[in-house]
Amino acid sequence: MAFALHLLPDMRFGDGALLAGLIVVALVLGSRVYGGVRHLCGIGERLLIVGTSPLARLVVEEIARRPRRYALVGVAEDGADLDRLVAERQPDRIVVGFADRRGRLPLSHLIESRARGIRVEDAAETYERLTGKLALELMAPSRVIFSHEYAAARLQPAFARALSFLLAVAGLIVLAPVMVAIAVAIKLESRGPVFFVQQRAGLYRRSFNLFKFRTMRPVQGRHSEWERDNSDRITRCGRWLRRFRLDELPQLINLLRGDMNLVGPRPHPMTNLELLMLTARNLSEISGAAIPYYSLRCSVRPGITGWAQVRYRYANSLDQEVEKIRYDFYYLKHRSVWFDLRILFETVRIVVSGHREIPAELEPPLETVESVEAQAHQERA
Numbered sequence: 001m002a003f004a005l006h007l008l009p010d011m012r013f014g015d016g017a018l019l020a021g022l023i024v025v026a027l028v029l030g031s032r033v034y035g036g037v038r039h040l041c042g043i044g045e046r047l048l049i050v051g052t053s054p055l056a057r058l059v060v061e062e063i064a065r066r067p068r069r070y071a072l073v074g075v076a077e078d079g080a081d082l083d084r085l086v087a088e089r090q091p092d093r094i095v096v097g098f099a100d101r102r103g104r105l106p107l108s109h110l111i112e113s114r115a116r117g118i119r120v121e122d123a124a125e126t127y128e129r130l131t132g133k134l135a136l137e138l139m140a141p142s143r144v145i146f147s148h149e150y151a152a153a154r155l156q157p158a159f160a161r162a163l164s165f166l167l168a169v170a171g172l173i174v175l176a177p178v179m180v181a182i183a184v185a186i187k188l189e190s191r192g193p194v195f196f197v198q199q200r201a202g203l204y205r206r207s208f209n210l211f212k213f214r215t216m217r218p219v220q221g222r223h224s225e226w227e228r229d230n231s232d233r234i235t236r237c238g239r240w241l242r243r244f245r246l247d248e249l250p251q252l253i254n255l256l257r258g259d260m261n262l263v264g265p266r267p268h269p270m271t272n273l274e275l276l277m278l279t280a281r282n283l284s285e286i287s288g289a290a291i292p293y294y295s296l297r298c299s300v301r302p303g304i305t306g307w308a309q310v311r312y313r314y315a316n317s318l319d320q321e322v323e324k325i326r327y328d329f330y331y332l333k334h335r336s337v338w339f340d341l342r343i344l345f346e347t348v349r350i351v352v353s354g355h356r357e358i359p360a361e362l363e364p365p366l367e368t369v370e371s372v373e374a375q376a377h378q379e380r381a
Contacts, residue, residue: 044066044067044068044069044070044071045069045070045071045092045093046070046071046073046089046090046091046092046093047059047063047070047071047072047073047091047092047093047094047095047126048073048074048075048076048085048086048089048091048093048094048095049072049074049075049076049095049097049123050076050078050079050082050094050095050096050097050098050106051076051077051078051096051097051098051099051104051123052075052077052097053097053098053099053123053138054099054138055097055099055123055124055127055135055138056075056095056097056123058127058135058138059095059097059123059126059127059130060072060075062127062130062131063130066130070130073089073090073091074089074091078104078106079104079105079106079109079110080106082094082106082109082110082113083109083112086109086113086116086118091118092118092119093118093119093120093121093126094110094113094118094119094120094121095121095122095123095126096110096120096121096122096123097122097123124138124139124143128330128333132307132311132327132330133311133323133326133327133329133330134326134329134330134333135326136293136325136326136329141293144293144296147333149333149334150296150332150333155337156335156336156337156340159337159340160261160262160263160264160301160340161258161261161301163262163340164255164260164261164262165255165256165258167252167255167262168252168253168255168256169256171249171252171255172252172253172256175249175252178246178249179249179250182213182237182241182246182249183213185237186213186214186235186237186238189235189236189237190217190235191218192214192217192218193214193218194213194214195211195212195213195214195250196211196212196213196214196215196216196247197209197210197211198210198212198269199269199270200267200268200269200270200302201267201268201269201270201273201298201302202259202260202267202298202301202302203298203299203300203301203302204298204299205273205295205298207270208254208257208259208267209259210251210254210259210260210267211250211251211253211254212247212248212250212251213241213246213247213249213250214238215234215235215237215238215239215241215242215247216233216234216235216238217233217235219233244351245305245347245350245351248304248305251304254304255304258301259301259302260301260302260303260304261300261301261302261303261304262303262304262305262340262344263303263304263305263306263340263343263344264300264301264302264303264306264331265297265300265302265303265306265308265325265328265331265332266302266303266306266308266309266324267302268321272321275318276294276318276321276325293329294325296329296332297325297328297329297332299332300332300335305343305344305347306327306328306331306343307327307328307330307331307339307343308324308325308327308328308331309347310343310346310347310350311327312324312327331343
């Protein structure tokens with residue numbers, strides 16, 4: 001309202017607009033205070049797990065990592081005694097985690113629980129909500145192939161492209177002095193070019209040249225793509241540039257050219273792309289696991305920042321790269337204008353503070369994986 005009054009001083013807001021604004025502020029602040037009180041008092045959502053599939057085990061581990069937000073009130077191997085457990089434990093949510101639901105799903109008990117106001121959801125949805133990523137290796141292919149959830153909201157692609165173009169133009173104009181200063185610092189510290197240019201995989205796996213400020217000393221011949229193998233080559237200036245993500249500024253040129261958007265999955269080097277595609281084919285032939293849906297990740301323009309970047313560290317191995325892909329698929333499934341804005345705000349926070357919050361999944365769980373079977377046997381006894 002203040003911004004609108006500044007642009008249009010003759011505009012007048014009635015009492016209704018002011019009251020609506022105050023109500024919104026009160027609701028937002030009230031929800032924050034309520035959430036903070038619940039967190040301080042250790043009041044968390046009570047979850048009851050039905051089933052002992054590998055995905056159910058992961059959900060149990062994730063709940064154990066968040067003791068102040070969630071409480072595991074029971075684990076049942078099947079739903080035969082579900083009514084008694086619900087009456088005794090009074091869960092807020094029932095998580096269904098069967099490896100094979102045929103003939104095992106206690107439909108009548110679950111419907112009765114829904115009628116009582118208890119939420120019922122699949123373990124895959126719970127895991128996704130807890131972690132902000134998808135358990136791709138434990139998902140049935142039909143959940144991806146026949147799902148309509150991986151299509152972006154109608155306005156998101158146009159908004160993402162328009163925002164990326166406008167910010168690229170504005171950024172190149174405003175940040176030109178900063179970029180010149182960084183270029184001078186790079187040249188003064190070490191020999192070599194100012195920019196690091198590398199072929200990356202873009203939309204539909206088309207290659208393009210990505211521009212970054214050089215943060216390492218040049219090396220002759222082939223070298224590893226993983227950061228851990230090149231840490232001794234990072235310059236002092238390069239460490240600061242990486243910490244505050246300033247080495248990414250030349251990618252504004254890629255935004256302007258349409259190679260990338262501001263938000264999206266990070267573009268993989270073409271050499272890594274070949275490795276990931278080979279891994280996807282081999283593992284899907286063996287067990288249908290790992291990253292058989294990798295091609296779907298390339299169906300959107302890559303971005304300077306993304307959900308995986310604000311939630312996870314640099315990937316230093318193939319396993320960690322696959323972990324980041326799980327976050328990328330969460331972004332693909334939930335793409336929207338508001339999600340893009342949230343990622344941008346998180347990126348600004350990281351750039352300003354110089355570090356990101358450690359996700360709960362990077363911390364050791366408080367319970368072992370085997371605890372789900374132990375608790376299930378105890379429930380049967």
